[in-house]
Amino acid sequence: MxxxxxxxxxxxxxxxxxxxxxxxxxxxxxxxxxxxxxxxxxxxxxxxxxxxxxxxxxxxxxxxxxxxxxxxxxxxxxxxxxxxxxxxxxxxxxxxxxxxxTDGVGYVRSLESKYPNLFNNKENRVLVIGAGGAARAIYYALDQYEFSNIDIANRTKATAEGIIEMAHSPRRTEILSLEEAEKNAGSYELIIQTTSVGMKPNQEQAIISSNNIKLNTIVSDIVYQPVLTKFLRDSAKKGAMIHQGHxxxxxxxxxxxxxxxxxxxxxxxxxxxxxxxxxxx
Known part of the structure; x- marks a missing residue:
């Protein structure tokens, strides 16, 4: 059957x-x-x-x-x-x-399949951009790995506050504006873009500038149309390692x-x- x-x-x-x-x-x-x-x-x-x-x-x-x-x-x-x-x-x-x-587990599996060493160091600092359903699921899944810092950046900080309540262990999570995230991008080992910004037909948009992203930062974008977003392209030019949404x-x-x-x-x-x-x- x-x-x-x-x-x-x-x-x-x-x-x-x-x-x-x-x-x-x-x-x-x-x-x-x-x-x-x-x-x-x-x-x-x-x-x-x-x-x-x-x-x-x-x-x-x-x-x-x-x-x-x-x-x-x-x-x-x-x-x-x-x-x-x-x-x-x-x-x-x-x-x-x-x-x-399956959103959060699926995301973490996809990330771990490409960058397994990321999960060996709990001191790696993580920035989640966005505060919608995808951000919520990804934050919750990453929380299980007990990274010391998982910060959230969003246009409206109040929207992001409810996500922190899901953390199962005490941790310092800071809520940033997009401007603050752009300025401090160089302090993270993993940056995850979870909004629809950069999706076709607006593929020349990016949620933040990649100017301050440091060498070998893992930059991830869950948008998959286009497969290579402007945020990923710009980050790669800065020496970042990229993770594609598809x-x-x-x-x-x-x-x-x-x-x-x-x-x-x-x-x-x-x-x-x-x-x-x-x-x-």
Whole structure:
């Protein structure tokens, strides 16, 4: 019979999730399908969910605008999803719908796969730029590694304050303005850009200047269209080591697939293949 997975959201016709999970199915030698199911805003979300439950699928991903709307229809939330207040992966297990959030784990896996030594030194200073859902998930995941400093920069400082409350261990987290972040960029070993600034069609924008970034800083941008953002290009010119956002997509998917099937797929050359697909768009 095989596995049956879906993606719900709107609009999602151009999503790369089917390609990613079809690759995972093939690489794991499992039979199955992964299909897009657009929930149009004018339709009843509750009725669509009832229909989905009747289809008896094994799991599904959730994207905008339904990451919060799905929660009341779930039987169980894992701890991360509860803290995030958002769900992007649902698994059907033992007659229950269980909600997960794979954003933070997916991001950290993608970063660790390229720069494993970063995680060996807890004194490495981290700057997270932005205070939205992605920033929240990434901060929470990095917190598990107990870096001594994880600062947050955002246009409005008040928005960032709620993120600090998730820290499981005491730490000094400073909330900075974007101007302060730009000025102090040279004091960090890892800088993570989590906003949509620099995304197509505004690919010549950057959230902050890279002028003060020091040599060999790891600069990461979760934007993946374009694959190489202006922020990454400018940072590379300053001698930074870069981490591209499309890899986060792969490792988020890897974790979701693992939840559904108990199989952890080796990403291998999917990084390059996905990059080629994105650059051809």
């Amino acid at each position: 095989g596995f049956h997975f879906k993606l719900i959201g709107y609009p999602i016709t151009h999503s790369l999730s089917p390609w990613i999970h079809e690759q995972f199915l093939e690489r794991s030698n499992l039979q199955g399908t992964y299909k897009i199911d657009e929930f149009k805003p004018e339709d009843s979300f509750e009725e669509n969910i009832k229909r989905l439950k009747n289809e008896q699928i094994d799991g599904f991903n959730v994207t905008v605008p339904y990451k919060q709307a799905i929660i009341p229809f779930l039987d169980i939330l894992d701890d991360t999803a509860r803290k995030m207040g958002a769900v992007n992966t649902v698994a059907y297990k033992n007659g229950k719908w269980i909600g997960y959030n 890899t986060m997509l792969l490792y988020q998917g890897q974790y979701a697939f693992e939840i559904w099937t108990n199989k952890k797929i080796n990403i291998g050359d999917m990084d390059t293949k996905l990059k080629d697909i994105l650059e051809g768009r």
